[in-house]
Structures are given as structure tokens and as C-alpha cells.
Amino acid sequence: MKVLRRKEGPSLDSRLAALLEAAKLGEGRVSEPAVAGARAVAERAGVRRELSIDHTVAALAGATGSGKSSLYNALAGQDLADVGVTRPTTSTAQAALWDGEGAGPLLDWLDIPRRHSAADDPGLSGLVLLDLPDHDSIRLSHRLEVDRLVEQVDLLVWVVDPQKYADAALHERYLRPLAGHRDVMVVVLNQVDRLPADAVDRCLDDLRRLLDDDGLPGIPVLAVSARTGRGLDELRALLGERVSKRKSWSARLAADITAAAEHLAAAGPAQPVDGDRSPQAVDGGTSGGGKRLGGAERALTGALCAAAGVPAVVEAVAKGHRHRAVVATGWPVTRWVRRFRPDPLRRLRLGGLSPAGRAVRSAGGRADRGADREIVGRTSVPAASAVQRAQVETAVRDVGEVAAAGMPGAWAAAVRQAARSRAPELADAVDRAVATTSAVGTRRPRWWRAVNVVQWAVFAAMLAGALWLGVLFGMDYLRLPQPPLPTVGVVPWPTVLLVGGVLAGVLIALLARLAAWAGGRRRARRTGRALRASIGRVGEELVLEPVEAELDTYARFKEAVDQARAHA
Numbered sequence: 054m055k056v057l058r059r060k061e062g063p064s065l066d067s068r069l070a071a072l073l074e075a076a077k078l079g080e081g082r083v084s085e086p087a088v089a090g091a092r093a094v095a096e097r098a099g100v101r102r103e104l105s106i107d108h109t110v111a112a113l114a115g116a117t118g119s120g121k122s123s124l125y126n127a128l129a130g131q132d133l134a135d136v137g138v139t140r141p142t143t144s145t146a147q148a149a150l151w152d153g154e155g156a157g158p159l160l161d162w163l164d165i166p167r168r169h170s171a172a173d174d175p176g177l178s179g180l181v182l183l184d185l186p187d188h189d190s191i192r193l194s195h196r197l198e199v200d201r202l203v204e205q206v207d208l209l210v211w212v213v214d215p216q217k218y219a220d221a222a223l224h225e226r227y228l229r230p231l232a233g234h235r236d237v238m239v240v241v242l243n244q245v246d247r248l249p250a251d252a253v254d255r256c257l258d259d260l261r262r263l264l265d266d267d268g269l270p271g272i273p274v275l276a277v278s279a280r281t282g283r284g285l286d287e288l289r290a291l292l293g294e295r296v297s298k299r300k301s302w303s304a305r306l307a308a309d310i311t312a313a314a315e316h317l318a319a320a321g322p323a324q325p326v327d328g329d330r331s332p333q334a335v336d337g338g339t340s341g342g343g344k345r346l347g348g349a350e351r352a353l354t355g356a357l358c359a360a361a362g363v364p365a366v367v368e369a370v371a372k373g374h375r376h377r378a379v380v381a382t383g384w385p386v387t388r389w390v391r392r393f394r395p396d397p398l399r400r401l402r403l404g405g406l407s408p409a410g411r412a413v414r415s416a417g418g419r420a421d422r423g424a425d426r427e428i429v430g431r432t433s434v435p436a437a438s439a440v441q442r443a444q445v446e447t448a449v450r451d452v453g454e455v456a457a458a459g460m461p462g463a464w465a466a467a468v469r470q471a472a473r474s475r476a477p478e479l480a481d482a483v484d485r486a487v488a489t490t491s492a493v494g495t496r497r498p499r500w501w502r503a504v505n506v507v508q509w510a511v512f513a514a515m516l517a518g519a520l521w522l523g524v525l526f527g528m529d530y531l532r533l534p535q536p537p538l539p540t541v542g543v544v545p546w547p548t549v550l551l552v553g554g555v556l557a558g559v560l561i562a563l564l565a566r567l568a569a570w571a572g573g574r575r576r577a578r579r580t581g582r583a584l585r586a587s588i589g590r591v592g593e594e595l596v597l598e599p600v601e602a603e604l605d606t607y608a609r610f611k612e613a614v615d616q617a618r619a620h621a
């Protein structure tokens with residue numbers, strides 16, 4: 054006995070733990086009754102195994118008048134229960150005990166105060182036999198009592214009679230839903246003394262056929278008569294065998310756990326699914342799901358980029374670069390005019406130099422590394438159009454849809470919901486990503502400073518030439534003697550300085566502008582790539598990650614359900 058118990062104990066333990074884990078993971082996702090049912094089973098199992106496992110509780114259940122009380126009395130060897138002519142007779146359950154020592158707490162838990170000792174029968178030692186009220190009673194209290202005890206007992210003996218063995222109430226409400234409990238159920242056809250001898254087998258065959266249809270093939274079926282005692286020895290032997298094995302209680306719990314796990318696996322969504330295209334599993338097969346998810350992810354990044362105004366930002370980066378290049382390297386004589394024109398990047402409040410607002414540090418990452426400055430508030434990139442917003446919404450939905458493909462309804466709904474769960478944060482997060490990432494576009498190349506120095510040197514030379522010429526002009530005007538004038542070839546130095554300075558300044562400005570034009574393009578391309586990468590990361594964090602977390606939860610749920618369902 055011990056060996057058997059030990060063999061089943063741990064497996065029942067781990068299955069119970071798995072069932073509880075599945076219930077926890079399914080909470081809020083699959084329908085509440087399934088979760089509550091699993092918890093109830095786990096709780097019941099926990100209590101039952103703490104109580105006497107040396108006793109086996111068998112219940113006689115069936116329709117009124119089938120002869121439950123008569124059988125109960127016959128087995129107990131004394132008239133313990135009323136057998137009446139008015140129907141229904143039995144209104145509360147009572148128990149007959151064979152060596153019932155230690156069964157008290159078990160009967161307390163079953164809430165059965167009426168207990169009797171049965172006539173001695175070593176073969177049945179350890180049996181606790183219950184006489185139940187009728188399951189299809191006109192009295193609600195009878196039905197409630199039956200339903201409660203049918204859930205709790207270790208072994209169910211369904212007593213039927215030749216008239217009512219096909220009753221839908223019995224087959225549809227009890228036998229079919231308990232198809233997984235075949236190992237802990239027995240069907241007894243009572244009152245066979247009322248049938249002609251040749252009709253008994255026909256009746257038994259018909260009953261077996263019905264039970265096959267209920268999903269209970271091979272369940273023990275006995276023909277008995279409480280009145281004549283026919284078949285009672287077989288029934289005693291069968292009960293005695295079950296009682297001596299002391300396995301019914303664990304077999305019952307195992308069947309309960311399997312049923313609860315199956316219920317969880319098949320449960321619908323916790324909340325009614327609204328707005329979803331399909332409440333049921335979409336096209337089956339998750340093979341290639343990863344690839345399709347990748348496609349949906351790219352589409353999402355694309356939609357987010359468009360909504361974030363990436364093309365406008367990229368253009369502004371190029372233009373802004375050229376603008377600042379002109380301010381930094383242009384001909385000093387004319388470059389100041391540029392200052393009156395706004396910086397295209399700054400106009401979008403990018404490049405982050407605005408003094409007010411909440412500072413947002415760049416959140417790290419390759420593209421952000423250069424933007425080691427504080428970025429402030431919202432950018433002024435034009436808001437996404439209604440169409441762009443709708444496209445983002447569709448892309449978010451598609452991610453959920455693709456990820457949910459092939460999943461059971463409840464979980465598909467949870468995955469779709471997960472995809473949308475953080476969507477409201479997208480706009481701000483993307484804007485922040487644009488602000489930090491586009492700041493890379495504002496860094497000044499080193500050569501600007503060098504060119505600037507040269508520009509000012511050339512400007513100084515030009516100024517020197519002009520001054521020199523001015524002095525010469527003044528002296529000439531005042532008819533002062535001309536100082537000696539050094540020349541380059543035939544051209545005097547001050548003229549060389551002035552004209553050369555102008556030409557060199559303009560030429561340098563033009564060349565720098567050319568370089569800045571190419572640089573702006575390069576920088577725009579780089580910024581575009583960086584923007585797509587950082588916006589992609591936003592989509593990953595706010596859409597993909599919740600979806601993946603949900604998929605992971607489902608995987609763990611499925612594993613737990615499979616573990617709970619597994620037969621020992």
C-alpha cells in the first residue's frame with residue numbers, strides 16, 4: 054500500500070502545483086469559472102489528501118426510486134435508511150461505515166452528520182457508503198446536496214433502474230461531463246428482478262451502449278436486485294476491491310485535476326472580445342510565425358517613422374547642417390545675413406537647446422551616444438496626420454494579429470490586447486526618440502573651425518589691404534609724399550591683399566558650402582538610419598515586448614496545463 058501511495062503522491066503533488074500555476078497564469082485571460090474551477094479542485098485535493106486515505110467514500114447516486122436506499126440497506130445489512138413509497142424519500146445524505154474509526158474528520162468535511170456502523174464485513178473494511186438523495190429531484194436542496202457530494206466523494210456508484218436508465222438528466226448532466234472519471238465510477242442496474250430473465254441482458258446491452266456514447270466505454274456495469282439480493286455479492290466484491298486498494302481517492306483527484314486542466318485549456322476569453330476581427334483562433338499553424346512577425350515589426354517601424362515625420366526631420370538635418378556650415382564657414386562679409394534666417398532643425402525644436410521644460414536624458418544606445426546633451430520637451434515636428442495615426446494603429450494591430458495566429462481564442466485575445474496595451478505611449482516615446490536621435494545631426498565637424506580661422510585670416514588680410522589702400526589714398530589726397538610701395542610683380546601689395554582677400558574669402562566660402570552640401574546629405578542619411586533604429590526600438594519596447602511577454606505567459610500556461618493534464 055505504502056509503495057503505491059508513494060508512487061502516486063509526488064506525481065499528484067506536481068500535477069496539483071502545475072494546475073495552480075496554470076490557474077495563476079490564466080487569471081484575467083481565460084474565463085473566470087475555469088480559473089475558479091481549477092482553484093477549487095486544487096483546494097479540494099489539498100483537503101482530501103490530508104484526511105483519512107485509509108477510508109474510501111463511495112456514494113450511491115441516482116434518480117428517485119431507483120433503489121439507492123434499498124441497496125444501501127442491503128449492503129449495510131440493516132435497515133438504516135427509509136425506503137418509502139412517497140417520492141422522493143431520502144432528503145439528506147447519510148453514511149454507513151465499515152471499520153469507521155478515524156473517518157470522523159472525513160465525514161465532517163463531507164458535512165454528513167448521520168453516520169451508522171454497518172454490519173461486520175472484513176471484505177469492506179474501510180468503506181464509507183453514502184446514501185444520497187435523488188439527483189433529479191423536484192427539491193432543490195436534494196439536487197444541491199447531490200452535486201456537492203458528487204464532487205467530493207472518492208467513488209461514484211450510479212444506481213439506475215430498468216425504467217429510467219436512459220434518462221437524459223443522468224447522462225447529460227452527470228455521466229458525460231464525468232467521462233474522465235471512468236476509473237472512479239460504477240453503474241448498477243437495480244431492480245432486475247422486475248425484468249423477465251431474457252430482458253436483463255438486452256437491457257444491460259442497451260445501457261452499455263448509452264454509456265459508450267457518454268464516453269464511458271468499459272465502465273463496470275452490474276445487474277443487481279436489492280430485493281432478491283441478486284448481484285449484490287459482485288457489487289460487494291467490486292467495492293471491496295476498490296476499498297482494499299485505497300486508490301480511489303487519488304484516482305478521483307487525478308481525474309479532477311485532468312478535467313480542470315482540460316477546462317482551462319479549452320476556456321474562452323476572460324472578457325468578451327470586442328473590436329477584434331476574430332474572437333476565435335486565426336489561421337492555424339504558427340510555423341513561420343517568427344518571419345511574419347518580423348514583417349509586421351518592419352511595417353510598424355515604417356508606420357511609426359512616417360507618423361514621427363522622419364522624412365521632414367531628415368530633410369531638416371541636411372538643411373540645418375548646410376545652414377550652420379554657412380554661418381560657421383561663410384564669407385565673413387556676408388555670413389551674418391544668414392543669422393537672420395532660422396535654423397531648420399531648431400525650428401522643429403530639434404538639436405535640443407531650448408532652455409525650458411523637462412529634460413530627458415538620452416536613453417543610451419548607439420544612435421544616442423553622440424547626443425550627450427539635454428533634450429527638452431516635445432519637438433515641433435508636425436503632428437501625425439489622421440491617416441498616419443490610423444496606419445500606426447493598423448500596424449500595431451497587425452503585430453498582435455500575426456503573433457496571435459494559431460493560438461486558442463482566449464490567448465489570441467490576450468496577445469492582441471498586449472500588442473495594444475502600451476500603444477497610447479507610442480506618440481510621446483517616438484517623439485522623444487526623434488529629439489534625442491536627431492541631436493546627432495547638430496554636431497559641428499572640426500574642419501568648420503579650421504576653415505573659419507582661415508576665413509578670418511583672409512578677411513584680416515583683405516581688411517589690411519583696404520586699410521593700406523585707404524592710408525595711401527588719404528596721403529595722396531593730402532599731397533603727402535608717397536612711401537615706397539612693395540609689389541608682387543607689377544601689382545602693389547595692398548591691392549593684392551584686398552582683391553586676393555575678397556576672391557579667396559568667396560572661394561573658400563563656396564568650397565565649404567560644397568563640402569557642407571555633401572556633408573549634410575551624408576548626415577541626413579545617417580540620421581535617417583539612426584532614427585529608424587531608435588524608433589524601431591520604441592516599437593520593440595512598447596509593442597513587441599508586451600506581445601512577447603504574453604506569448605511567454607501562454608507558453609508557460611500551456612506547459613503547466615500539459616503537466617497537470619498528464620496521467621500519472
Ligand SMILES: Nc1nc2c(ncn2[C@@H]2O[C@H](COP(=O)(O)OP(=O)(O)OP(=O)(O)O)[C@@H](O)[C@H]2O)c(=O)[nH]1
Nearest residue numbers: 117118119120121122123141142143244278279280
Ligand atoms: N422490485 C424491486 N423493487 C425495488 C428494488 N429496490 C428498491 N425497490 C423499491 O423501489 C422503491 C424505491 O426504493 P428506494 O430505495 O426508496 O429508492 P431511492 O433511490 O432511495 O429513492 P429516493 O430516496 O426517493 O431517491 C421502493 O418501493 C423499493 O421497495 C429492487 O431491487 N426490486
Ligand SMILES: [Mg+2]
Nearest residue numbers: 121122142143
Ligand atoms: Mg432513498
